[in-house]
Amino acid sequence: MKRLGTLDASWLAVESEDTPMHVGNLLIFSLPEDAPDTFLQDVLARMKNSGTVEAPWCYRLAWPGFLGRLLAPYWKDDANIDLDYHVRHSALPYPGSERELGVLVSRLHSHPLDFSRPLWECHIIEGLENNRFALYTKMHHSMIDGISGVRLMQRVLSTSPSEINMLPAWCVRPEKSRRRETSGSGMSGLLSQALDAVKEQAGVTPTLWSAAKRLAHSSLHPGDGPAAPFSGPVSMINHRVTGQRRFATQHYQIERLRELAHASGGSLNDIVLYLCGTALRRFLLEQNDLPDAPLTAGIPVNIRPADDQGTGTQISFMIASLGTSEADPKSRLLHIMDSTRRAKEHLQQLPKAALTQYTMLLMSPYILQLLSGMGGRMRPVFNVTISNVPGPTETLYYEGAKLEAMYPVSLIAHGGALNITCLSYAGSLNFGYTGCRDTLPSMQRLAVYTGEALEELEDLMATGFSS
Amino acid sequence: MKRLGTLDASWLAVESEDTPMHVGNLLIFSLPEDAPDTFLQDVLARMKNSGTVEAPWCYRLAWPGFLGRLLAPYWKDDANIDLDYHVRHSALPYPGSERELGVLVSRLHSHPLDFSRPLWECHIIEGLENNRFALYTKMHHSMIDGISGVRLMQRVLSTSPSEINMLPAWCVRPEKSRRRETSGSGMSGLLSQALDAVKEQAGVTPTLWSAAKRLAHSSLHPGDGPAAPFSGPVSMINHRVTGQRRFATQHYQIERLRELAHASGGSLNDIVLYLCGTALRRFLLEQNDLPDAPLTAGIPVNIRPADDQGTGTQISFMIASLGTSEADPKSRLLHIMDSTRRAKEHLQQLPKAALTQYTMLLMSPYILQLLSGMGGRMRPVFNVTISNVPGPTETLYYEGAKLEAMYPVSLIAHGGALNITCLSYAGSLNFGYTGCRDTLPSMQRLAVYTGEALEELEDLMATGFSS
Numbered sequence: 058m059k060r061l062g063t064l065d066a067s068w069l070a071v072e073s074e075d076t077p078m079h080v081g082n083l084l085i086f087s088l089p090e091d092a093p094d095t096f097l098q099d100v101l102a103r104m105k106n107s108g109t110v111e112a113p114w115c116y117r118l119a120w121p122g123f124l125g126r127l128l129a130p131y132w133k134d135d136a137n138i139d140l141d142y143h144v145r146h147s148a149l150p151y152p153g154s155e156r157e158l159g160v161l162v163s164r165l166h167s168h169p170l171d172f173s174r175p176l177w178e179c180h181i182i183e184g185l186e187n188n189r190f191a192l193y194t195k196m197h198h199s200m201i202d203g204i205s206g207v208r209l210m211q212r213v214l215s216t217s218p219s220e221i222n223m224l225p226a227w228c229v230r231p232e233k234s235r236r237r238e239t240s241g242s243g244m245s246g247l248l249s250q251a252l253d254a255v256k257e258q259a260g261v262t263p264t265l266w267s268a269a270k271r272l273a274h275s276s277l278h279p280g281d282g283p284a285a286p287f288s289g290p291v292s293m294i295n296h297r298v299t300g301q302r303r304f305a306t307q308h309y310q311i312e313r314l315r316e317l318a319h320a321s322g323g324s325l326n327d328i329v330l331y332l333c334g335t336a337l338r339r340f341l342l343e344q345n346d347l348p349d350a351p352l353t354a355g356i357p358v359n360i361r362p363a364d365d366q367g368t369g370t371q372i373s374f375m376i377a378s379l380g381t382s383e384a385d386p387k388s389r390l391l392h393i394m395d396s397t398r399r400a401k402e403h404l405q406q407l408p409k410a411a412l413t414q415y416t417m418l419l420m421s422p423y424i425l426q427l428l429s430g431m432g433g434r435m436r437p438v439f440n441v442t443i444s445n446v447p448g449p450t451e452t453l454y455y456e457g458a459k460l461e462a463m464y465p466v467s468l469i470a471h472g473g474a475l476n477i478t479c480l481s482y483a484g485s486l487n488f489g490y491t492g493c494r495d496t497l498p499s500m501q502r503l504a505v506y507t508g509e510a511l512e513e514l515e516d517l518m519a520t521g522f523s524s
Numbered sequence: 525m526k527r528l529g530t531l532d533a534s535w536l537a538v539e540s541e542d543t544p545m546h547v548g549n550l551l552i553f554s555l556p557e558d559a560p561d562t563f564l565q566d567v568l569a570r571m572k573n574s575g576t577v578e579a580p581w582c583y584r585l586a587w588p589g590f591l592g593r594l595l596a597p598y599w600k601d602d603a604n605i606d607l608d609y610h611v612r613h614s615a616l617p618y619p620g621s622e623r624e625l626g627v628l629v630s631r632l633h634s635h636p637l638d639f640s641r642p643l644w645e646c647h648i649i650e651g652l653e654n655n656r657f658a659l660y661t662k663m664h665h666s667m668i669d670g671i672s673g674v675r676l677m678q679r680v681l682s683t684s685p686s687e688i689n690m691l692p693a694w695c696v697r698p699e700k701s702r703r704r705e706t707s708g709s710g711m712s713g714l715l716s717q718a719l720d721a722v723k724e725q726a727g728v729t730p731t732l733w734s735a736a737k738r739l740a741h742s743s744l745h746p747g748d749g750p751a752a753p754f755s756g757p758v759s760m761i762n763h764r765v766t767g768q769r770r771f772a773t774q775h776y777q778i779e780r781l782r783e784l785a786h787a788s789g790g791s792l793n794d795i796v797l798y799l800c801g802t803a804l805r806r807f808l809l810e811q812n813d814l815p816d817a818p819l820t821a822g823i824p825v826n827i828r829p830a831d832d833q834g835t836g837t838q839i840s841f842m843i844a845s846l847g848t849s850e851a852d853p854k855s856r857l858l859h860i861m862d863s864t865r866r867a868k869e870h871l872q873q874l875p876k877a878a879l880t881q882y883t884m885l886l887m888s889p890y891i892l893q894l895l896s897g898m899g900g901r902m903r904p905v906f907n908v909t910i911s912n913v914p915g916p917t918e919t920l921y922y923e924g925a926k927l928e929a930m931y932p933v934s935l936i937a938h939g940g941a942l943n944i945t946c947l948s949y950a951g952s953l954n955f956g957y958t959g960c961r962d963t964l965p966s967m968q969r970l971a972v973y974t975g976e977a978l979e980e981l982e983d984l985m986a987t988g989f990s991s
Contacts, residue, residue: 074639094618095618097617097618098618139961139962139965142768142961145631146617146624146627147615147617147628148614148615148616148617148618148651149615150564150613150614150615150648150650150651151561151562151564151565151615151650157613160613161614164612168635169636171767171768172541173766173767183617183618184615184617184651299640300638300640301609301638494606494609495606498606
C-alpha cells in the first residue's frame with residue numbers, strides 16, 4: 058500500500074471519458090537481418106516470462122473502506138498480474154506503411170485503460186513495411202509521465218546489437234531518484250515541478266489565481282515584453298475535446314534543422330516552432346479557421362539563471378508566438394525569433410530562486426485550467442503545447458533489433474486539442490503529434506505540412522535569407 | 525428524434541464498465557481465388573462510400589434538456605457519421621490462426637463503444653491463415669440485438685459468388701417488421717418478447733416477483749417436474765463479472781450431431797447440451813470447482829402449443845440440467861435427455877396463451893436479476909445460457925468471397941460469466957463462447973473440450989449406445 062502523490066492523484070481527478078490521462082511512446086525497430094519468423098513471438102514470450110513485475114508497473118489502484126470511489130485511492134501491489142492482458146501482439150493491415158501504423162496507434166491510444174488492473178499496456182506491432190516492427194507502450198500519467206517512460210525505455214535498450222535476452226521495462230528495478238532526475242524534461246516534467254512547488258507552499262493557490270490575473274492583464278498591454286498567457290486567439294483547437302485521438306509522426310535529421318538555425322541566426326527550437334507554425338497556418342487556412350492574431354505555443358525551455366556562473370541550466374516555461382498571421386515565410390521566422398528572444402531575455406534576467414517562482418506563475422493558469430476541467434470554456438492560456446525533449450544520442454538496440462525512431466504519444470486536455478512533442482534520437486528529431494480526432498479531422502496533413510515547411514525554408518535559405 | 529423502447533432503454537440502464545451491453549458477430553470468409561492484393565482495401569473503400577447510412581446505424585444517443593444524463597435518452601439521426609471511425613481495418617499477427625483471431629476479437633469485444641457516436645463498429649480483419657479474412661461487427665444491444673444483427677448480415681450477403689458491389693449492412697434500408705420477424709430466435713429475441721409482454725401489462729412487475737418466488741419455492745420440491753429456476757448450484761461462473769472478455773469458437777458438421785441424436789434417441793439440442801455439459805464438467809473439474817449438483821442451462825426452445833393444430837411453433841424457454849454431476853458419458857446424456865424431455869412435456873401441455881405467460885414467468889427471475897444488476901449477489905437463476913439459433917442454410921458470399929462460418933459474439937452479465945450461442949450455417953453448427961476474462965482464465969479449453977466430447981460420444985455410439 059502506497060499513497061499517491063498530490064500530482065499523481067491530480068491526473069486521476071482529471072481523468073474522464075473525453076480526457077483519458079494516459080501517455081505513451083512509440084518505438085520503431087528494424088528486424089535483425091537473420092531474425093527467424095518467430096522473432097516477435099519469442100520476444101513476446103520473453104516479455105511475459107522475465108520474472109517479477111517491478112514498481113510502478115505492478116501497482117494497481119485500490120480504494121479504502123466501504124465508500125466505493127468517494128475516497129482517494131492508493132497504490133496496491135497486484136500479486137496476480139495477467140501479463141497476457143498487458144502485453145499484446147498486434148499487426149498492421151496491408152501495406153503496413155506509416156499510415157496504417159498511425160491508424161492503429163491512434164486507436165490503441167484512444168482506448169481507456171482498465172482501472173481494475175495496473176495502468177499500462179505494451180503492444181508489439183508487426184507488419185510494418187521494410188522489415189520493421191513497432192513497440193507502443195501506454196501508461197497512466199498517475200503512474201509514470203511520458204518522458205520518464207521514454208527514459209525507462211532507453212534504460213532497457215542496449216547500445217550493442219549483439220546483446221540478447223534483455224529484460225522488459227517492467228522487470229527493471231526502478232532507480233530511486235528516477236522522477237527527480239527526469240523531471241527536467243518536457244511538459245510533464247515541468248508540470249510535475251510546478252505542482253511540486255505548489256504542494257510545498259500551503260495556501261499558494263489564491264496567490265496563483267491573482268498572479269494568473271496579473272498575467273492576463275498584461276496580455277492587454279503587450280508592450281514589448283514576451284507573449285503573455287491568454288494573448289493567443291481562440292481557434293478550433295481550443296474548444297472542448299472528445300475522447301478519440303489521432304496520432305501522426307515525422308522525423309528529420311537534426312543536422313538539417315541546425316543548418317537552418319545557423320543560417321537564420323535563430324535556435325534549433327526556433328526552427329521547430331517555425332515548422333509547426335507554418336504547418337498550422339496552412340492547416341487552419343484550409344479549414345477557414347486561421348485567426349487574425351498569431352497562435353501562441355506553451356513551450357518548456359532550458360534557461361541559465363542570471364546568478365548561475367556555471368554551466369547549469371534550469372527548466373522553465375515560455376509562451377511564444379507561432380507567427381501564423383504572417384503570410385511571408387521570412388517574416389514568419391523573424392516574428393517567431395523575435396518572440397522567443399524576448400521571452401528568453403525576460404526569463405534570463407531572473408535569478409535562480411525567482412525563476413522557479415516565475416515559471417510556476419506563468420504555468421499556473423494552464424495548470425488551473427487543466428485541473429479544474431475549465432479548459433475550452435474560457436480563453437486559452439496558449440493555443441498549443443510544443444515540447445522539444447532531448448533523447449538518447451547513441452543508436453540503441455533491443456534483442457538485436459535496431460531502434461530506428463522513437464516518438465512520444467501525449468495526452469491532450471480540454472482547451473488544447475493538439476500536442477506536439479519532439480524527441481531527439483541518434484541524430485534525428487522525431488515529431489509526435491497527438492490530437493483530438495473530432496477536432497482535427499485531417500491531422501495527418503499537419504505532419505505532412507511540417508515536412509513541406511522544412512523544404513520551403515531550405516529553398517529560401519539556399520537563395521539567401523538576408524536578401 | 526425517436527424514443528427508445530422500454531427494452532432498448534433497459535440495455536442502456538444495465539450498461540456498466542463491467543457489463544458493456546454490446547453484442548457482435550464474427551463472419552469468416554475465404555478470399556476469392558483471383559482476389560487482387562487490394563481486395564480488402566477495395567471492400568473497405570466501398571463500405572465507406574456506399575451512400576446514406578440507414579436506421580438504426582445512423583442513430584446516436586441524445587439527452588434532452590440541461591440535466592445532462594439524468595433524463596432518459598432518445599435516438600437522434602447523426603448527420604455527420606465519421607465512417608473512418610466506425611469501419612476499421614485490422615490484421616492478425618503471425619501465424620494468423622484461429623488463436624490469434626480469438627485474441628483480437630476478445631480485445632475488440634472488450635472495448636466499450638463510444639457513446640457520443642452511433643453505437644456500432646465494423647472491423648475487417650486480414651491475415652487469417654489459408655487465404656481467409658474475418659468481419660467482426662459490434663453493436664449495442666439497445667440498437668439491435670445479436671440475432672437480428674446476424675439476420676441483417678445474412679440479408680446483405682448473396683447466394684451468388686459472382687455478385688459484386690454489394691451494399692454494407694448499414695446502407696440497407698431496414699424492413700419495417702424486422703424486429704417482430706426475428707424476435708423468435710435465441711436469447712435476445714426471447715428477452716425482447718418477454719419484456720414486451722411485461723410492458724403490455726401495467727403493474728405486472730409485482731406479479732413477476734411473486735411468480736419468481738413461487739418458482740424458487742418449487743425448486744425446493746423438485747418432484748419429477750422440470751428443473752426449476754434457482755435449482756442450479758453456485759459455481760465459479762456465477763459470481764460478479766469484470767469488464768474484459770474472452771471469445772472462442774468451434775464448428776462441426778450438423779450431420780455428425782444429427783447422427784448422434786438419432787442413435788441416442790435424443791434431439792439435436794440434447795447433443796448440443798451434452799457437448800457443452802461434458803466440456804464444462806471437465807473444465808470445472810480441472811479448476812477444482814465442479815459442484816456436486818448438476819449445472820443448469822437456460823435455453824430458448826421452439827414449442828408447438830397444445831392447442832395449435834397446424835405446424836406453427838412458438839419460442840419459449842426452459843431450464844435443463846447439463847448432467848455435469850454424472851461421471852459416465854452415457855449416464856450424462858441420458859440425464860440431459862430426461863431433463864429436457866420433462867421440461868418440454870411441461871411446456872407442451874400449455875395452450876398458446878398460457879405458454880406466453882409461462883415463458884415470461886419462467887424468465888422473470890433472470891430478467892429481474894439482469895435489470896437489477898443483482899446477478900452474482902444471489903443464487904443464480906440458472907448457471908449458463910445456451911442458445912441454438914437457426915441460421916442461413918445456403919452458402920453465402922460477399923463480393924465473391926465465400927462465407928465459411930459465422931459466429932455470434934454475445935454479452936454476459938453479473939451472475940453469468942459464460943454464454944454459449946450456436947448458429948447453424950450451410951450444414952455446420954457454429955459455437956460461439958463468450959466469457960468473462962478474469963472468471964474464465966482458460967476458456968479456450970472449453971471450446972477444445974467440446975470437440976473432444978463430440979469424438980468421445982461418437983466412439984461410444986460406434987460401440988453401441990444401448991449396450
